Amino acid sequence: MRDAYVDAIYRATKVNSNVLCIVGDIGAYLLRHYIKDFSANYLNLGAAEANMVGVAAGLAMSGKIPFVYTITPFITARCYEQIKIDVCYNGANVKLVGIGSGVSYGTMGSTHHSLEDIAIMRALPNMTVFSPSNKQEVEEAVFAAMKYKGPVYIRLMLTANLTHKYRSKFKIGKARIIKKGKDAAIIATGDMVSIAIDAAKALKKNNINCFVVNIHTLKPFDELLIKNLSYKCKAIISIEEHSTIGGLGSAVGSILSQYPRNKARFKILGFNDIFCREYSSDKLKIFEKYNLSSKHLIKTMIELYH
Amino acid sequence: MKNKQNREILQLKLKAAQLRKKILEMIVTAHGTHIASAFSIVDLVLFLYKRVLRINPKNPADEKRDKFVLSKGHGCAALYVVLADLGFFPKKILNTFISPGSILGGHPDSIRIPGVETSTGSLGHGFPVAVGFAMANKMNHSKFRVYCLVGDEELNEGSNWEAAQIAAHHKLDNLILIIDENKLMISGFMKDILDSLSFKEKFRAFGWNAVSVNGHNFAQLIKLFKQMQFKNGKPTVVIADTVKGKGVSFMENKKEWYSVLPNQEQMDIAIGELDSRIERLNL
Numbered sequence: 001m002r003d004a005y006v007d008a009i010y011r012a013t014k015v016n017s018n019v020l021c022i023v024g025d026i027g028a029y030l031l032r033h034y035i036k037d038f039s040a041n042y043l044n045l046g047a048a049e050a051n052m053v054g055v056a057a058g059l060a061m062s063g064k065i066p067f068v069y070t071i072t073p074f075i076t077a078r079c080y081e082q083i084k085i086d087v088c089y090n091g092a093n094v095k096l097v098g099i100g101s102g103v104s105y106g107t108m109g110s111t112h113h114s115l116e117d118i119a120i121m122r123a124l125p126n127m128t129v130f131s132p133s134n135k136q137e138v139e140e141a142v143f144a145a146m147k148y149k150g151p152v153y154i155r156l157m158l159t160a161n162l163t164h165k166y167r168s169k170f171k172i173g174k175a176r177i178i179k180k181g182k183d184a185a186i187i188a189t190g191d192m193v194s195i196a197i198d199a200a201k202a203l204k205k206n207n208i209n210c211f212v213v214n215i216h217t218l219k220p221f222d223e224l225l226i227k228n229l230s231y232k233c234k235a236i237i238s239i240e241e242h243s244t245i246g247g248l249g250s251a252v253g254s255i256l257s258q259y260p261r262n263k264a265r266f267k268i269l270g271f272n273d274i275f276c277r278e279y280s281s282d283k284l285k286i287f288e289k290y291n292l293s294s295k296h297l298i299k300t301m302i303e304l305y306h
Numbered sequence: 307m308k309n310k311q312n313r314e315i316l317q318l319k320l321k322a323a324q325l326r327k328k329i330l331e332m333i334v335t336a337h338g339t340h341i342a343s344a345f346s347i348v349d350l351v352l353f354l355y356k357r358v359l360r361i362n363p364k365n366p367a368d369e370k371r372d373k374f375v376l377s378k379g380h381g382c383a384a385l386y387v388v389l390a391d392l393g394f395f396p397k398k399i400l401n402t403f404i405s406p407g408s409i410l411g412g413h414p415d416s417i418r419i420p421g422v423e424t425s426t427g428s429l430g431h432g433f434p435v436a437v438g439f440a441m442a443n444k445m446n447h448s449k450f451r452v453y454c455l456v457g458d459e460e461l462n463e464g465s466n467w468e469a470a471q472i473a474a475h476h477k478l479d480n481l482i483l484i485i486d487e488n489k490l491m492i493s494g495f496m497k498d499i500l501d502s503l504s505f506k507e508k509f510r511a512f513g514w515n516a517v518s519v520n521g522h523n524f525a526q527l528i529k530l531f532k533q534m535q536f537k538n539g540k541p542t543v544v545i546a547d548t549v550k551g552k553g554v555s556f557m558e559n560k561k562e563w564y565s566v567l568p569n570q571e572q573m574d575i576a577i578g579e580l581d582s583r584i585e586r587l588n589l
Contacts, residue, residue, distance in 0.1 A: 048471065050434065051437070051471075052468075055441060057435050058437060059441060061423070061435075081428060
């Protein structure tokens with residue numbers, strides 16, 4: 001997703017010269033063509049994220065469209081009050097881009113993980129939250145953010161294994177159904193979408209025909225789709241590379257529990273209120289350890305469904 | 307020339323005394339807080355808006371304007387009375403201060419109040435945003451400047467020092483930071499609780515121009531801002547020596563007046579002192 005972001009910000013700047021690429025001292029090599037071609041639009045504000053977000057708010061309120069890019073915990077939790085006040089309270093047109101979300105930096109430990117970013121960003125009024133599932137959606141999210149006037153947070157992973165090509169148009173707040181199903185649904189976001197697709201294939205062999213839904217916009221949420229699924233499906237599972245508190249599952253659960261026609265059983269899969277203390281350069285091995293593999297998803301669905 | 311300036315200084319003094327009276331009445335009537343902080347900065351805010359800022363109260367969003375950021379948002383009563391005096395909004399709105407439906411809260415809200423550039427209240431936020439404003443002006447080749455007023459206690463917050471580094475590195479000589487150095491924190495004197503040492507030395511070490519002034523002396527302020535060059539590739543800090551609670555004798559330099567309200571007897575004395583000053587300056 002890093003390459004996709006670098007391409008997207010390059011193209012966005014090409015079509016709108018107000019776009020700024022601000023970084024907290026990362027990505028200099030990947031962004032070398034950007035720096036060369038758009039030196040006036042590029043700012044490296046160093047390892048000082050609180051200031052970086054405040055400065056971005058000032059630039060945005062002067063008519064610029066700053067995309068502020070650094071490792072996810074440092075562009076969300078570290079400067080949270082700047083995001084709350086300088087960006088959201090002011091309604092400033094700032095785009096925050098977190099790279100390496102979830103446990104993408106698998107060898108680096110919890111300082112570089114973000115398993116609470118969706119929860120805290122979703123809680124802020126005025127904030128829109130994107131969580132792309134592949135390279136195509138990274139580009140779509142960047143352009144949607146550029147065109148939309150207001151605060152946006154884009155949650156990026158390091159790599160993007162999902163090769164699925166989306167044919168429908170990317171619409172803010174409108175989920176994408178990847179696979180139609182009948183009596184069960186898996187709701188996923190980010191890298192979990194490909195795990196959901198794998199699980200759904202296996203579940204079909206077990207006579208459970210699952211919808212697979214990609215939530216690329218975590219806020220505003222596609223409430224209507226969840227409501228529709230809730231009376232069509234016997235079982236719904238949400239799965240996310242995030243805490244089970246406050247993220248995708250909480251959003252789905254909040255809709256289901258307040259909807260009188262809901263008849264689906266529901267289960268949230270994610271990091272269960274725990275720091276990730278496993279190390280691996282292969283994220284799937286970490287997912288395995290925390291019961292977030294497709295194997296575990298299949299097992300959970302079979303139990304929930306029957 | 308000299309006479310003209312003396313007349314102007316007299317007018318500023320008179321206006322400042324009148325605004326202090328308005329601040330006091332406004333806060334006491336509404337059971338608000340932070341009288342002493344507002345008294346500490348009202349001379350500076352009045353001076354900037356009357357003498358320095360190139361602004362148009364009829365069009366607060368005019369692209370061709372200087373920007374003022376009150377980073378120490380709790381002193382907002384001083385900003386509100388000055389904005390109303392200049393016509394950013396009708397004076398009668400001051401009477402709605404911190405009441406339901408009012409645009410004027412206990413800290414300034416940029417979405418609701420004409421003339422407020424960014425919302426503040428939590429310390430250490432206004433300065434980085436002001437750096438963003440100044441940076442945008444440089445990018446747009448705009449000649450307009452950005453003025454930001456911070457408290458001395460506010461400079462405890464680390465975000466300010468991040469902003470100070472970036473402002474110097476980017477040569478933002480269109481940025482003027484004013485420190486309201488009243489030397490008092492909530493719990494007592496800065497020197498006893500968290501000694502700020504010399505702001506002048508600190509900012510010079512960070513690559514800034516640094517000058518000092520008496521923050522209640524209009525003659526000094528006029529002279530200083532006339533001399534300022536804004537051209538040497540460095541941002542400038544003005545360290546304003548101020549007195550918290552300035553203008554009402556028993557409130558001056560007392561930590562107790564950080565947030566309490568005067569009782570009726572104290573209110574009568576305070577209004578009496580301000581009235582006699584207004585009368586004296588009116589002669």
